[in-house]
Amino acid sequence: MGKSFNTIQFHADRCDGCGDCMTACAQAKAGTDDLAQSRIRIVPAGGGVYELALCRQCGDPKCVMNCPSGALTKNAATGVIDWDWGKCVNCLLCTVGCAYAGIVFEAEVGHVTKCDTCDGDPACVKVCPHGALEYKTVAGIFNEYGDKEDLFAPGLSACQGCNSELLIRHTLRKVGPETVVAAPPGCIPGMGTVGYNGKTGCKVPIFHPLLTNTASMLAGLKKQYNRMGRDVTMLALAGDGGTADVGFQSLSGAAERNDQMLFVCVDNEGYMNTGMQASGATSFGSWTSTTPVGSAMKGKSTEAKNLPVVMMMHNCSYVATASTAFLEDYYAKLEKAIEASKHGMAYLHVYAPCPTGWRFSSAMTTQVCRMQVLSNFVTLWEFEPGRGLRFTHPVDRPRTIEEYLKLIGKYKHLEPEQVAHIRKSVHDKVAFLKRFAAADAAAAAG
Amino acid sequence: MRNSKYLIVGSSHAALEAAAAIRMQDPDGALAMVTRDTRLPYSPTILPYVVSGRSEPERILLRDEAWFADNAIGFVRGETLAAVDAAARTARFASGAEWRYEKLLLATGAAPAIPPVKGLAEVPFHVLRSMDDAVRLRDAIATARRAVVLGAGLIGMHAAENLAKAGAAVTVVEMQAQVLPGYFEPDAARMIERAFAAKGVTMEMGRTVTAAEPRGQGCAVILDDGRAIEADLLLVSTGVKPEMAYLAGGGVDTDRGILVDDRMRSSAPGIWAAGDVAQARGFYDGAKVVAGILPNAVEQGRIAGMDMAEDEGVKSFPGSVPLNTYTFFGQQAISVGLSAGGEGREVHETVGEGGKSYRRIVLEGDRLRGVSAINDFVDAGIMWQLVLRQVDLSAVKADFVARPLETGRMLMSRIWR
Known part of the structure; x- marks a missing residue:
């Protein structure tokens, strides 16, 4: 119970119907170019649009439920629906259960066929030229x-x-028990991680520095552990206020010295724990309790400072942005950041839309996270000295900024010129980062 | 008296899906599955393949002992339900065992319906509903020279094919004018009949049997035109009837089967029914029908289990749609939904080159009502969903009629995304 499985994802917007996946499948499964042997099927939908028929390896597989011979089973280890020719009687009842055309009969083949994900290394995925x-x-x-x-x-x-x-639960699982956590004032200690009444909410040493001295304290602790010969990770879980505003002086100093630590900024664009005051990370136009909406003001009148870019300009060993809607991306960066923190400063800037302070439904958080990225409101990238800046989830055809803004109550009042301002600033920010990425890519190639 | 929060009687598809659905919601509530059969669960649908020798009886089991242990389900075999006291919430079995339940699922399936033919009780004949029946029939086919199959439904047609392949002279007698009535229109049925005739099977369509008489070790069946056909093997496959004699004491409303609502609840509190024993809403006109087909048993079992376990995700039964996949002499026949034309219906029939394939699409306005096809594969699962969801085909109607396979796949892929 509770196991998750790998899966083949189809991005219809990138498919041009070339059919390479089908040929690769037929070759992998039957050593032929006869597409009847392919278990993946690209279906034209008109107007240059293509759809997909492929086994979804369902969690509640109707093909298995409808099979009278026990030939189909859900593999508990891989999640793949296994098909056993020795037991199959070709009754086709599995095809009655499947609403995806994931298991089908082809006369040339003589029996039903379905995708087995090539034992976890699908041939179709490898040959797709468009991702x-x-x-x-x-x-x-x-x-x-x-x-x-x-x-x-x-x-x-x-x-x-x-x-x-x-x-934070994901992060500390990955960083592991040999860790000291600093949680400066903000939502993370506020939710009880540093504890109450002498008990902590964390199973590794955790402390509650001032907003101003988080990075300095971790730098000192790390030096003491190094002196003792112990390999312990210094982890800061700070808000954007504790990073971009009040905490910035000590962070900048630690970054300048490239002190060994993993500093995670959880950016919810303001002081959400104390009544939703604006911070330097609050985005233009946002309603907060200190940038109200009324006859004189229409939310925040200045841009957010782009802190991850500021950190990139320090002497860090690793800088990256991340979103909890793209956890695979986050884990890959976390792994690099942990490694980098053994030698110097690793800085992760994670976007954390706040249902309470931003005024959206608590069920929508992950959708808001996803739309931040898909609209290019935020971009996912990483910076390594020597390698430069690289986009890790480029969005070439972004959703409109309106699609993102309309999800969030703190933008409800925005006037068209404010939306236009945001659209332009998003465009400029992406263009700015692209210049870095292009220059770094050119340098690497040259 | 034994106690179980959930008591499931029966052990085939409906029972198994109900048990799984209960365990999704309620991992701890006491759950017992009691079945008449002495074997681990198997599907009645597999039996023709046991008869043909394609499947070994021990290799087609749907669950093993470990599954019952892992899911904390008590599995009791060899117990035939004798009576249900709906008011006291107790079930009594033929052995005398008694169970008290909070929630009871009746998934007892169906038994062969034996037609009232004079003399039939006095002659030896086979039926095919249990594994024991299948093993007996398999062994008898090996030595049969002349065989008569009464009824040209799925069971009868499968057996006739097996008999012909084993070298017997086979006669199929069907009261209606065609094979597989209800699933295929006469044109399609003719194609199937021709395939059988080509293999030497005598197809007596639109004939009834008036009497059966013993002849040596076998028998003779007398047709309504007076002819007598001798057989050393007689298979009676004239349909099935729900197994519900245990409800003779009253308390649960029945008609042709156990009457259930869209959550598979019977008229008695605490009693559900699903699968071949249940009479549930038909999709097209809402009248309650005994569907007697595997995919509907799966759906009904799941719904019953979810409702019994008070799973908030339970959805109402959309109604039974006739569904049939049938393979004969290496050819494939598929039928989903309505096959008949009629008032307000638009029928598109295509016959392939040389009469080797056939396809019939029945539309009503812009909605698909049914597809049937022979040697022309369509995704039955997609067609079933297009029927159930009453998907608007107006934008793609011509494409759908010309290429139902590709168009259906395109539509469902789009709908799922």
Whole structure:
């Protein structure tokens, strides 16, 4: 129970119907170019649009339920629906159960066929020239880390729908028990991680520095552990206020010295824990309690500072942005950041839309996270000295900025010129980063 | 008296899906599955393949002992339900065993319906509903020279094919004018009949049997035109009837089967029914029907189990749609939904080159009502969903009629995304 599985994802917007996937499948499965042997089928939908017929390896597989011979079974280890020719009687009842055309009969083949994901290395995905097929292995993260101990106590009292709790539980599982956590004032200590009445909400040493001295304290602690010969990770879980505003002086100093630590900024664009005051990370136009909406003001009148770019301009060993809607991307970056923190400063900037402070439904957090990225309101990238800046989830055809803004109550009042301003600033920010990425790519090639 | 929060009687598709659905919602509530059969669960649908020798009786089991242990389900075999006291919530079995339940699922399936033919009780004949029946019939086919099959439904047609392949002279007698009535229109049925005739099977369509008489080790059946056909093997496959004699004491409303609502609840509180024993809503006109087909048993079992376990995700039964996949002499026949034309219906029939394939699409306005096809594969699962969801085909109607396979796949892919 509770195991997750890998899956083949189809991006219809990238498919041009070339059919390479079908040929590769027929070759892999039957050593022929006869497309009747392919278990993946690209179907023209008119107007240059293509659809897909492929086994979904369902969690509640109707093909298995409808099979009278026991020939179809859900493999508990891989999640693949296994088909046993020795037991199959070709009754086709499995095809009655499947609403995806994932298991079909071809006269040339003589029996039903279905995708077996090529034992976890699907041939179709490898040959797709447009990235329209993607083998999603994110399930492995849940299987691997789900079994590890959650190093935060149960019962933290984050707001309903908050993704910060999800984020910190994931993060500490991965960083592991040999860690000291600094949680400066903000939502993360506020939800109980540093504890109450002499008990902590965390199973590793955790402390509550001032907003101003988080990075300095971790730098000092790390030096002491190094002196003792112990390999302990210094982890800051700070808000955007504790990073971009009040905490910036000590962070900048630590980054300048490239002190060994993993500094995670959980950016919810303001002081959401103390009554939704604006911070330097609050985006233009946002309603907050200190940038109200009325006859004189229409929300925040200045841009957010782009802190990850500021950190990139320091002497860090690793800088990246991340979103909890793209956990595979986050885990890959976390792995690099942990490694980098052994030698110097690793800085992760994670976007954390706040249902309470931003005024959206608690059920919508992940959707808001996803739309931030898909609209280019935020971009996912990483920076490594020597390698430069690289986009990790480029969005070439972004959703409109209106699609993102309309999800969120703090933008409800925006006037058309404010929306236009945001559209332009999003465009400029992406263009700015693209110039870095292009220059770095050219340098690497040259 | 034994106690179980959930008591499931029967052990085939409906029972198994109900048990799985209960365990999804309620991992701990006591759950017992009691069945008349002495074997681990198997599907009645597999039996023709046991008869043909394609499937070994021990290799087609749907669950093993470990599954019952892992899911904390008590599995009791060899117990035939004798009576249900709906008011006291107790079930009594033929052995004398008594169970008290909170929630009871009747998934007892169906038994062969034996037609009232004079002399039939005095002659040896086979039926095919249990594994024991299948093993007996398999062994008898090996030595049969002349065989008569009464009834040209799925069971009868499968057996006739097996008999012909084993070298017997086979006669199929069907009261209606065609094979597989209800699933295929006469044109399609003719194609199937021709395939059988080509293999030497005598097809006596539109004939009834007036009497059966013993002849040596075998028998003779007398047709309504007076002819007598001798056989050393007689298979009676004239349909099935729900197995519900245990409800003779009253308390649960029955008609042709156990009457159930869209959550598979019977008229008695605490009693559900699903699968071949249940009489549930038909999709097209809402009248309650005994569907007697595997995919409907799966759906009904799941719904019953979810409702019994008070799973909030339970959805109402959309109604039975006739569904049939049938393979004969290496050819494939598929039927989903209505096949008959009629008032307001638009029928598109295509016959392939040389009469080797056939396709019939029945539309009503812009909605698909049914598809049947021979040697022309369509995704039955997609067609079933297009019927159930009453998907508007107006934008793609011509494409759908010309290429139902590709158009259906395109539509469902789009709908799922």
